[in-house]
Amino acid sequence: MRPKVTGWSGITASGAVLDGRWREHRPSPRPRPAAWRGAPAEAARHAPARDAAPRWWDERGGSALARQGRATTNTRPVAPGAPHPRGGSPMATATHQPTPPFPKQTLDKPGLESELDPRPRYKAPRYKGSGKLEGKKAIITGGDSGIGRAVAVLFAREGADVTILHLPEEASDARETCAAVEEEGRKARAVEADVREFETCRRVVDEAVSAMGGLDILVNNAAFQQHQDGIEDISIDQWDRTFRTNIYGYFHMVKAALPHMERGAAIINTGSITGLEGVSRLIDYSSTKGAIHAFTKALAQNLVERGIRVNCVAPGPVWTPLNPAERTAEEVAHFGEGTPYGRPAQPEEMAPAYVFFASEADSSYITGDVLEALGGSTTAG
Template identity: 60%
Template sequence: MATRNDRTPARKRGAVAKARSVQERIDAKDARKAQSSASGQAAAKKKARQTSARPKPRPPLPRQHLRKPGKEARLDPRPQFEAPEYRGSGKLEDMAAIITGGDSGIGRAVAVLFAREGADVAVVYLSEDEDARETRRHVEKEGRRCLLIRGDVKDPQFCERAVQQTVDEFGRLDVLVNNAAFQEHADALEDITEEHFDLTMRTNIYGYFHMARAALPHLHEGSAIINTGSETGLFGNAHLLDYSATKGAIHAFTMSLASNLVSRGIRVNAVAPGPVWTPLNPADKPAGKVARFGQQNPWGRPAQPEELSPAYVFLAAPSCSSYISGAILPVMGGSTG
C-alpha cells in the first residue's frame, strides 16, 4: 500500500525540501547567534558610531533620581544643548517664538538654536527659575532677546497672558512650540489615580490646546505650531499608560489642527523623540533605571537635546518646510517599536 508521503506530488515534495533547506540555514545561524548572544550584543553596541564630533554619554549613567519638576542644573552629566557644530543662517531672522517647557531639556536646546537663527524667544516654564535664567543667558549670548514667563499651562488664563506678554514684548508672534510635559511611570493601570491621570492629561494635552488657542489670533500666514510628541505615542509604553495616551492625542491633535489651519497658511507639525537625556526621565524613573536609560535604543544611548533641536528649526523655518504640515517627524535613533 502506498504511504501518504508516496502520494505527495513530486513538485510539492520539492517545494517542501526548498523551504526546509532555507529554514535549516536560518536555524543554523540562529543557533550560532544564541551561543554568543552576550558577545554579539556587545559587538552590536560597538558598531553604533557617533554621528557628532563630540562624544555623547552612554549607559551606565550615574544613578540619580530628581524631585519633580526636575532641575537640569542638578542633572549628571549635564545635557548637551549648545550644538556647537550648528551654524545659523538667518532662517528665523527677526521672528518671535514661544516655547513652553523652554527652561531645560529639549525646550532649552530649541530656544538656543532659534536664537542662533535670528528669533527672539519667550520661555514659558513652571517653577525652575535657575534653569530658566540659564536658558536666557544662552539665548542672549546668541544676540537675541529672551523673555521668561513663569506659570502653569494647565491654566487657560495664564496661557492667554503668556501669549499677550510675548506679543507686547516682541511686537509679533511667529512660532509656538508646545513642549511642556508631565511624566510619572506606573507599573499597573490600578496604580494610576484620578489625580495622576488628570495631571498628565491637563499638562500634556490641555496645555497644548490652551496655548494653541491663545496663540492663533496672533499667528499669520507662514507661522508654525510645533508640538512635542513621543515614540510612546506611536508604539505605547507598558509603564507610561497615561503619558503615552497623551502623546498619541498630541499626534492626532497635530494632524487635525494642520488640516484645520491650512487655509490660513499656518503649518502644524510634531516632533516625536525617542529617549532624550533631560530632567523629565530622572524625575520619573528610579535611580537604577536612570542608569540604564536609553541603552535599548539602536544607538545604545539616549539622544542629547542638541540632537533634537535642529528638527524644530526645520519645521519652524518657512524656507525649509513651507510645504510640510500635519507631519509627525520621528527623531528616535531608529524605530524602537
C-alpha cells in the first residue's frame, strides 16, 4: 500500500506524491499568545493509581537527586526577577510557561496534541528567523506534534520547506503543523508512514525529494514509549515495536536519505535523558535512546569525510502527547515537576537546538555531539 500524502489543500490522496499539492502561503499576522494564566479545568478521564517512582528518574519527570530538598507545591508564573515560589531561582517561571500540577488526564495512543491540556507551545513567538535555512529542504519524522511540530515551524521561519511523517491516527495534528509551516511562508507536506518498515521509508523519502527538489536536513524524531513495572511485564511484541520504531526507524530513514544528501547536509536525532541515566520502568525505551546516542556518534565519524554532520538533542521531560498517552492521570498532573526548573520543557524551547544543528552558519564544526537539554539537571551522563 502506498503512503497517503496530504498537501495543505485539505485533501488526502493515495498514489503519487503530487496528488498532495504544494501550496505557497504568504505569512499571515499571528496574534500575540496570551500569558498563561494557570492550569485549566481538570479533564474528566480516569486512570489507575500512580506506581512507585524509580530512584533516578521519578514519575514527575526529573532526576530524583535533583528533587532532594525541594518542595512540591504548585509553581505559577511570576514576573521576571520576582522571588521563586520555592525560594530558588526564578528561571523556572520567568518565561511564563505552564507549570505542574496540570489537569489530570490521559490520552489514547499515539496521542493527539489537540487533546492535551494545556496545549503544548510550539510557535516560539520570541524566536526571530534570520534566513539560516533559506532554500533548504527538510524531512521530520514524528513531525505532526510535540518537538517535531515545533522544529518544523522554526525550520520554516528560517526559510526551509518541510515534509513531515506521521501515523494515520495523527492526521489532524499533521494538518495543523502544515498550516503553521505555511503561515511562515514556506511549503509543507504531510505523509502517513510507519518508519518501522524500510521500504516505506525509502519510498516516502524518494517521493519527498521529488516533490521538494532535494533533501538537506533529516530529523529523526518518531518514538514509541510504554512504561512497565518490571522486565517480566515487557512483552516480546512491545520490545520489538520500541526498537523497530526508535532505533530501526532512525537507521531506515538515514539509509533511505543518504543517497540524496550532499556535502553540507545535516542529520539530527532525538535522544533523551533516559538514554543517559536509564529509567526503571522504561527499560526498552531507555535502551533505544542510549543506542541513538551511540548511533549518532558512530554515524558522525562514518560520514565526516562526506561533509554530512550528525548530531543529537537529548531532552529531559517535554510537554508532548507521548507521556499522557501511556501514563496515569496522576503522573501526568505532576509531569516535569522533578526538574530544577520545576516544570517540563515546552516544544518551542527545544526547537532552537535543532535549528542550531541544521544550520551550517551555527554548527559547521560540530558533529557527533549529544546536546543535553535537561532543565537544569546535571547528574545525567
